[in-house]
Amino acid sequence: PAPLVVAIDGPSGSGKSSVSRAVARSLGLAYLDTGAMYRAATWWCVDQGVALTDTGAVADAVRALPLVMGVDPQDPTVVVGGTDVTAAIRETAVSAAVSAVATNLDVRAELGRLQRAAIDAERAAGSFSGGRGIVAEGRDITTVVAPDADVRVLLTASEEARLARRALDVHGTADAEAVEATRDQVLRRDADDSTVVEFHTAADGVVTVDSSHLDFQETVDAVLAVVAAST
Ligand code: C5P
Numbered sequence: 001p002a003p004l005v006v007a008i009d010g011p012s013g014s015g016k017s018s019v020s021r022a023v024a025r026s027l028g029l030a031y032l033d034t035g036a037m038y039r040a041a042t043w044w045c046v047d048q049g050v051a052l053t054d055t056g057a058v059a060d061a062v063r064a065l066p067l068v069m070g071v072d073p074q075d076p077t078v079v080v081g082g083t084d085v086t087a088a089i090r091e092t093a094v095s096a097a098v099s100a101v102a103t104n105l106d107v108r109a110e111l112g113r114l115q116r117a118a119i120d121a122e123r124a125a126g127s128f129s130g131g132r133g134i135v136a137e138g139r140d141i142t143t144v145v146a147p148d149a150d151v152r153v154l155l156t157a158s159e160e161a162r163l164a165r166r167a168l169d170v171h172g173t174a175d176a177e178a179v180e181a182t183r184d185q186v187l188r189r190d191a192d193d194s195t196v197v198e199f200h201t202a203a204d205g206v207v208t209v210d211s212s213h214l215d216f217q218e219t220v221d222a223v224l225a226v227v228a229a230s231t
Helices: 016-027 034-047 053-061 094-102 105-124 141-145 159-171 176-194 216-230
Strands: 004-009 030-033 067-069 079-082 133-140 151-157 207-210
Touching: 004 016, 004 105, 004 141, 004 216, 016 133, 016 216, 030 034, 030 094, 030 105, 034 067, 034 079, 034 094, 034 133, 053 094, 053 105, 067 159, 067 216, 079 151, 094 105, 094 176, 105 133, 105 141, 141 151, 151 216, 159 176, 207 216
Parallel strands: 004 133, 004 151, 030 133, 151 207
Antiparallel strands: 067 079
16 A cells, blocks of 8 residues: 555644554554654753753754654654653653743754654655554644645644543543643643644644544544545
8 A cells, every 4th residue: 555644733632642543553554753752852851951941952952862762553662862761751840841842943953854754764664564654743743744744634622621631641530620730731831832833723734623522432533534535
């Protein structure tokens, strides 16, 4: 079969990562979590003792980032300088600091270059599965990193649905208290990220899937339907 590149963008709590992984598994494609790359860059800067306010030092550190992204959707690992940081990059300290790194335009240029290289490599030769191609997800994949992707999806959800999902992820419950505890983190990060990338409205040719009233499997099926319709 012809290679297939699927680009999926969306805000935090849209279910982007788990949906993209399931879509990649279903299609037998590689999976690239570009948010994990910004998180890994943030972890690395902190590990190296770089002040996140020093934009030049952050850019220099990220240009030297010894990053290995595992692209198997069954087990997407993130390794920095030989250390497995897959779990560490999900910690609150990294989530709280990541926008400072991701809004650095030199960092975006460098990580965007690595992301395009990974996508091109999977398009040319599937690295672990039968099929050639990849599902890449983030904030600017449909617009900046892979505007030429075969399929481009913006995965959205209402603020209410996104906060409830994030609360469930982080606190194991979506009661009022847990939602309030995640509100500031989710909305502030999206507001900060929005200063450099647009991921709330779909660009030309990008199909919007609104998951507010869909469960997980329904959302995966909706994205697979977009893939089927456009290939
Ligand atoms: O998707 P996730 O929440 O893990 O992304 C973490 C952070 O990485 C985002 O808050 C954003 O700052 C950054 N990011 C980005 N561009 C992407 C993917 C993620 O700026 N394509």
